[in-house]
Amino acid sequence: MRQTDIAIVGAGPAGLMAAIQAAEMGAQVLLLERANELGGQLIKQTHKFFGSREEYAGERGFEIAHKLMDQLVQLSNVTVWKNATALGYYPDGVLSVKQGNSFCLVKPKKLIVATGASEKTLAFPNNDLPGIYGAGAVQTLMNVYGVKPADRVLMVGAGNIGVIVAYQLLQAGVEVAAIIEAAPKIGAYWVHASKIQRCGVPILTGHTIKKAYGTDRLSGVTVCRLDEKWNQIPGTEQDFAVDGLCLAVGLSPLTELLWQAGCKMEFVPELGGYVPWRNADLLTTHHNIYVAGDVAGVEEASAAMVEGKLAGLAAAFALRYQSENFAALYHEAKSQLNALRSAPVSAKVCNGLCKVMLGEAV
Ligand SMILES: Cc1cc2nc3c(=O)[nH]c(=O)nc-3n(C[C@H](O)[C@H](O)[C@H](O)COP(=O)(O)OP(=O)(O)OC[C@H]3O[C@@H](n4cnc5c(N)ncnc54)[C@H](O)[C@@H]3O)c2cc1C
CATH class of the missing domain: 3.50.50.60 (FAD/NAD(P)-binding domain)
Known part of the structure; x- marks a missing residue:
């Protein structure tokens, strides 16, 4: 003892x-x-x-x-x-x-x-496909072990963590297709949000994930818009062909x-x-x-x-x-x-x- x-x-x-x-x-x-x-x-x-x-x-x-x-x-x-x-x-x-x-x-x-x-995660169909990570895990892979996690990523969450990790993905040579955010407003400090938008990454507020797809690993994600009561709006679906999905949801x-x-x-x-x-x-x-x-x-x-x-x-x-x-x-x-x-x-x-x-x- x-x-x-x-x-x-x-x-x-x-x-x-x-x-x-x-x-x-x-x-x-x-x-x-x-x-x-x-x-x-x-x-x-x-x-x-x-x-x-x-x-x-x-x-x-x-x-x-x-x-x-x-x-x-x-x-x-x-x-x-x-x-x-x-x-x-x-x-x-x-x-x-x-x-x-x-x-x-x-x-x-x-x-x-x-x-x-x-890290928190989200419930959606196929959320266990390889290629779906928490933002902290992506940071560890890139910044501690020097491993590029994917070639093209969709980020979920426009708080400070989502926006900062999206920028670090760009620095590591990964394409960031977009950042989606369920809330009607961007949560990150404006200094970070403006910087990522100047790099050409769109931030889509009022959006969520509908499903992920792929056979043995992630090949794409379907997102859709949310109404003011946070219900998914049918007919607003949009597909992103990505091999990485990064969840920065708290x-x-x-x-x-x-x-x-x-x-x-x-x-x-x-x-x-x-x-x-x-x-x-x-x-x-x-x-x-x-x-x-x-x-x-x-x-x-x-x-x-x-x-x-x-x-x-x-x-x-x-x-x-x-x-x-x-x-x-x-x-x-x-x-x-x-x-x-x-x-x-x-x-x-x-x-x-x-x-x-x-x-x-x-
Ligand atoms: C992308 C990102 C950007 C950020 N940017 C900023 C910023 O600009 N400014 C800022 O102020 N903050 C920032 N933060 C937040 C900041 O990193 C955290 O708030 C801070 O690290 C919390 O410190 P902590 O010591 O409480 O926990 P942690 O840093 O998480 O440390 C906890 C430690 O406990 C260990 N541990 C857990 N359980 C056990 C156990 N049972 N036995 C032994 N060890 C255990 C873990 O391995 C870990 O090393 C950022 C966070 C992220 C993810």
Whole structure:
């Protein structure tokens, strides 16, 4: 049984920041990551980030991951286990972990869950044909493994992810036939949407997929228009001959460990699905479990990093670790989070957060 002060599950921007902050306070930290690289979503993000300068706006996602890792390796009280999947958290406070082919048990005094989110999909005939991917999978293939996923792709979803990944497909030499979007409006920031349209890619709002077709792999997709009640309008069908279909239709928080631990959960559509109740320090209804990042509500890497900072600080403080600049760091993180969420685009997230916020923080 491995003992540690704080175990952190997930080494995306939230988990990395939590580890750095808790370790700088003096806590012994064990950081668990199921992939063989640290950085979470950041390692496949080749575009320059938006957001605020404090959270590395203007830098590329993978460069941000490298910066966080450079900070982490300076800290001798952080142990990192890669290829280590946290499988379960039990009533006696034990976390079971599978690393490679071996299983081990960890008993942390505090646990920070920073597992991120998984991609949503859509139900339509033949949605299991090879050639149909989630946008994150396409990013991984192209930007991590250097594999071109298809020659001609139709993108579904005109939010930031759909539009950014469509642009990255063009950069990789893939033709993007169109982006379709069920909503009547484009959800992505205009800077991204304008850029892709200038490249000649049409964005068709009020459209959905009717079916995909092909024998042993995707050869085309039929789309159609939607009326104002989101019903398909017969006679508006249009065919696209494509060998790739990319779904960028949202993310769901990866909350299994929290359910198992008995944290109080709530379905909050504005945050992507079921999320845990938490206080302003990211402490859930379980007295030893904190959350940070997309698992607490799908947002952006910038918010994930600041939540990681707060959770790391709060968990270490709860174990009576102190640093002379604790109060300054704590208040700085809170005001960074407020600043990030004060933009009009964050109104939806703020509405969602109100539904799961408990009182009482540090
Ligand atoms: C195309 C695209 C573009 C984006 N652009 C921006 C942008 O410009 N600016 C911005 O701020 N944000 C952007 N984002 C959003 C940002 O990437 C996410 O909000 C952010 O990565 C969330 O961080 P996280 O640490 O919560 O989760 P993740 O980055 O998803 O990390 C979670 C980690 O946990 C690990 N994990 C999960 N379960 C387990 C387990 N049981 N055991 C061990 N490890 C586990 C995963 O392998 C992963 O490494 C973009 C996202 C996408 C997809």
